Amino acid sequence: MPELPEVETVVRGLRTALPGRSIVAVRLGKTDFIDDPVVLGESLPGRRIAGIERIGKYIHLQLAPDGAGRADSPSHLIVHLGMTGRLVVRAAHEPAPPHTHVFFQLDDGRELRYTDIRRFGRMFLAADAMVADLRGRLGVDALDISAEEFRRRLAGRRARIKALLLDQHVLLGVGNIYADESLWRARLHPARLAAKLSKQEIDRLRHALQRVLGEAIRLRGSSISDFVDSDGQPGGYQRWHRVYGRKGKPCCRCRAMVQRIIVAGRSSHFCPRCQPAPRTRHAASKPRRGKLKRR
DNA sequence: AGCTCTTCCTGAAAGC
DNA sequence: TGCTTTCAGGAAGAGC
Numbered sequence A: 001m002p003e004l005p006e007v008e009t010v011v012r013g014l015r016t017a018l019p020g021r022s023i024v025a026v027r028l029g030k031t032d033f034i035d036d037p038v039v040l041g042e043s044l045p046g047r048r049i050a051g052i053e054r055i056g057k058y059i060h061l062q063l064a065p066d067g068a069g070r071a072d073s074p075s076h077l078i079v080h081l082g083m084t085g086r087l088v089v090r091a092a093h094e095p096a097p098p099h100t101h102v103f104f105q106l107d108d109g110r111e112l113r114y115t116d117i118r119r120f121g122r123m124f125l126a127a128d129a130m131v132a133d134l135r136g137r138l139g140v141d142a143l144d145i146s147a148e149e150f151r152r153r154l155a156g157r158r159a160r161i162k163a164l165l166l167d168q169h170v171l172l173g174v175g176n177i178y179a180d181e182s183l184w185r186a187r188l189h190p191a192r193l194a195a196k197l198s199k200q201e202i203d204r205l206r207h208a209l210q211r212v213l214g215e216a217i218r219l220r221g222s223s224i225s226d227f228v229d230s231d232g233q234p235g236g237y238q239r240w241h242r243v244y245g246r247k248g249k250p251c252c253r254c255r256a257m258v259q260r261i262i263v264a265g266r267s268s269h270f271c272p273r274c275q276p277a278p279r280t281r282h283a284a285s286k287p288r289r290g291k292l293k294r295r
Numbered sequence B: 001a002g003c004t005c006t007t008c009c010t011g012a013a014a015g016c
Numbered sequence C: 001t002g003c004t005t006t007c008a009g010g011a012a013g014a015g016c
Helices: A004-017 A037-043 A128-137 A147-154 A160-166 A176-185 A199-220
Strands: A023-026 A048-056 A058-063 A077-078 A086-090 A098-105 A108-117 A122-126 A259-263 A266-270
Touching: A004 A058, A004 A086, A004 A199, A023 A037, A037 A058, A077 A086, A077 A128, A077 A147, A108 A259, A122 A128, A147 A160, A147 A199, A160 A176, A160 A266, A176 A199, A176 A266
Parallel strands: none
Antiparallel strands: A023 A098, A048 A058, A058 A077, A077 A122, A086 A108, A098 A108, A259 A266
16 A cells, blocks of 8 residues: 555656657546546647656656646646555556556657556646645654654644654645654554653654655555556565565564554554553553542 | 545455 | 354544
8 A cells, every 4th residue: 555655666667658658648537536537538638747746655857838828727636645546757658557547648759657446546637736735634744753742743642642643634645654654663552642741752663764764665565465666666665565565473672462443443463561551541440439420 | 634434446356 | 065243444523
């Protein structure tokens, strides 16, 4: 599933292939994941791709100003890969895999293709203001966030740390795999409440997070089920997962059995020995004695 | 504020 | 063996 390292890998690949190319034609299959497929199909032909960047898990294709004089046409194509989305550049004559729903025919005989089995992805055209709005609603990129900013965003939050790591309004780019891997590395239980983490624990978590993300980018992402880069190649970081998908296997640090529980509605993998569970109020509280307050 | 549940979707894996 | 059920999850919205 594409998280920050996978999206970064795709963006770097697209950057070697797309800038300077123009979109000649657009062919669409199923379009229920596209905000306005008609406008997308009509306004992209003739547009030149100027650059590609990553906004969290979003892929942002910047389009050069419209040569046809339609000055008001949106100049940003935003793509979110969801769970199973793939953006691949291929020669136009090569057969496309099943569930390929968008074909951007390029002026060099190749095609940028969007394939998405489950169609959890999103695709839309955006004007400048919409991109600014998107950025404003989202948190700070997990790779860039400073220690101070990370502490500030977790301070006083009574949510579980796992929930906050996944919350794109807090931190950008982290999904289930890298949340679990970072928490293992920082030796923090996923159900710990953010407000109860010490400064040292928060700093340790940020360090673990950025290290895990950096290593994953170096290995071109994790391919669990569907992920491939813009050349169609899988990543390599899945071989280095320490807890994700390792339920029942020994912890790489202490040999205790890796467990899987649901935290914040997400399956969470952790080592019960390295990542001690928070004290629940239940277990800690003494039976109530004396008179109960009337209300 | 933050939790749980639901929805979207398909294919793999588990269960019978 | 072959069918049915369950599960996975990013994000948003509802309801509590």
